[in-house]
Amino acid sequence: MTAARTTHSFDGAAASAAYRSALEVIGAVEPRVADAIGQELTDQRGSLKLIASENYASPAVLLTMGNWFSDKYAEGTAGHRFYAGCQNVDTVEALAAEHARELFGAPYAYVQPHSGIDANLVAFWAVLAQRVELPALQQAGARHVNDLTDADWATLRRALGDQRMLGMSLDAGGHLTHGFRPNISGKMFEQSSYGTDPATGLLDYAAVRARAREFRPLVLVAGYSAYPRRVDFAAMREIADEVGATLVVDMAHFAGLVAGKVLTGDFDPVPHAHIVTSTSHKSLRGPRGGFVLAQPEFADAVDRGCPMVLGGPLPHVMAAKAVAFAEARRPEFAGYAQAVADNAQGLAEGLTRRGARLVTGGTDNHLVLVDVTGFGLTGRQAESALLDAGIVTNRNAVPADANGAWYTSGIRLGTPALTSRGFGSGEFDRTAELIVDVLSATTPAATRDGGASQAKYVVAEGVAERTRAAAAELLAAHPLYPGLDLA
Structure with a gap:
């Protein structure tokens, strides 16, 4: 894969001048912040x-x-x-929403x-x-x-809490x-989970259907943060329809693969879900932020996100989303x-x-999940040694993880960032070699009682x-941001 198809293209001289000027202005007020910004670029340039x-x-996104x-x-x-005086905010928000709708083929953003x-x-x-309050x-x-009476309000509150x-x-x-109990989502709803096949680690749609029939949820959530395979969203919509659930798909991790038409048909959530949520960074390469795509029947309810859930929107970030979505609509994306x-498949094979x-056993998307217990390590030890x-990298739980969510038994690896630098199959194969070399050379440290530590390592x-x-x-x-020189 050639660098021209993967890396950002920009005017290095113009970007260098912009950042030098910005750091000079910042440094005149708090030089330690300016130094930390410059050091962050150095650190990111120097790590896999x-x-x-x-x-x-x-x-362009960052400067926006x-x-x-x-x-x-x-x-x-x-x-x-x-608030008055928001005509320019209206412009950038409308542009960001327009680009998002066109990019993902969604009726509303x-x-x-x-x-x-x-x-x-x-x-x-x-x-x-839409489904509880409005009725x-x-x-x-x-x-x-x-306008509700106290009695009607009490009834509605109970109904909301019973979902x-x-x-x-x-x-x-x-x-x-997605309903994890310590999270607010697990406190908003009575929660249940579906897992994967113990033998393969793959989603078992028959098992999801059986659990949905038994549990009868109002909301069926699909999507993932550490599942290395595609999801059949058409099948998930069939399950949701059968039990009267609303299908919400969280595509935060794989939004870039949807935007780039790597995931299409049954594996594209937008035509199948009632609502799709996402971040604008990760595989989409935009600013840190989020967005929602929805079918028309949910548009009015989603539009009330502020003040229903959100505080004031961040206009500068919405402007950056507009720029990022515009970039993702270019053919090279x-x-x-x-x-x-x-590259993810190449890394997995290596x-x-x-x-x-x-x-x-592999991947169909942008991430790879390694079970490091084969190296005699916990995820925390592997993450730290690497x-x-x-x-x-980051440590991550694996199915039926014996080490729990803190120490974990796995590490999660993703290819979006290094692909943005122009890495191809050869570089990712070499990266796989380096990872295995480090993990093979790492052993748990001994505890005082002679056991093996879950955190310390050698x-x-x-x-x-x-x-x-x-x-x-x-x-x-x-190089990261080639042509960008802060010196």
Whole structure:
């Protein structure tokens, strides 16, 4: 895969001048902040970043966030604000929503959520508003909850609290916001989870259907943060329809693969879900933020995300979303998205060939989940040892994880960020070799009672240093933001 199809293109001289000026202005007020910003670029340039939820936004996206839009309050929606003087915010919000609709082929887009969690909360409350609150208002002959009698309000509150959510379990690859009990989503709903086949690690749609029939949820959540395979969203919609559930798909991780038409047909959630939520970063390469796509019957309820769930929207981030969505609509983004998926398969094959054990045996998307118990390690030990060697990953639970959610038994690897740097199959195969070398050379440290620590570890002498040198060689061939010079 050539760098021209994967990396950002920009005017290096113009970007360098912009950032030098910005850092000079910042440094005149608080030089330590300016130094930290510069150091962050240096650190990111010098590490193999394999965190599946991270990427590199373009200079255009990054620079869009540093402007006067940050000073604006803009509660409401475009053309219907609770503050005056928001005409320019209206412009950028409308542009961001337009680009999102066109990019994903969605009838409606809401670009105000500050994060993926906010996007999910907007979606969940929109379902409650549309399917529980609205019928209650109609039955009571009221137009607004403030018009309800105390008795009607008490009945509605009980009805809201009685609703159920069915989502993918955390150890199977789901997310905290899919009904995990310590999360707000698990407190909003009576919650249950579906998992994966114990033998294969794959989704068993018959089992999901059986659980849905038994549990009868109001909301069926699909999507994942650590499931390395495609999801059949047509099948999930059939299940939702059968039990009268609203299908909400969280595509935060794989939105870039949907935008780039790597995931199409039954594996594209937009035509099948009632509501789709996402982040605008990760595989989409935009700013940190969230957005919601919805079918028309949920549009009005989602539009009330502020003030129902959100505080004031962040106009500077909405402007950056508009720029990022515009970038993703360019033909070259499809090449980038395909490279992300191809590189993930290459990384998986390289790891498997060298003896690593992968959950589900491989990948169909942008991420790989490695069960590190085959190396005698916990996920925390593996994550830390790799970081010592210049490889940035994150520990992650695997199905039926005996080590729990803190220490875990796995590490999650993703290809979006290094693909943005221009890495191809050869570089990812070499990366797989370095990962296995480090894990093979790492052993748990002994505890005082002679047992094995779950956190502390020992890496064989010289391995971390050799790996950092090898990583630096790979990275030097694919510089981050080439042409951007802060000196």
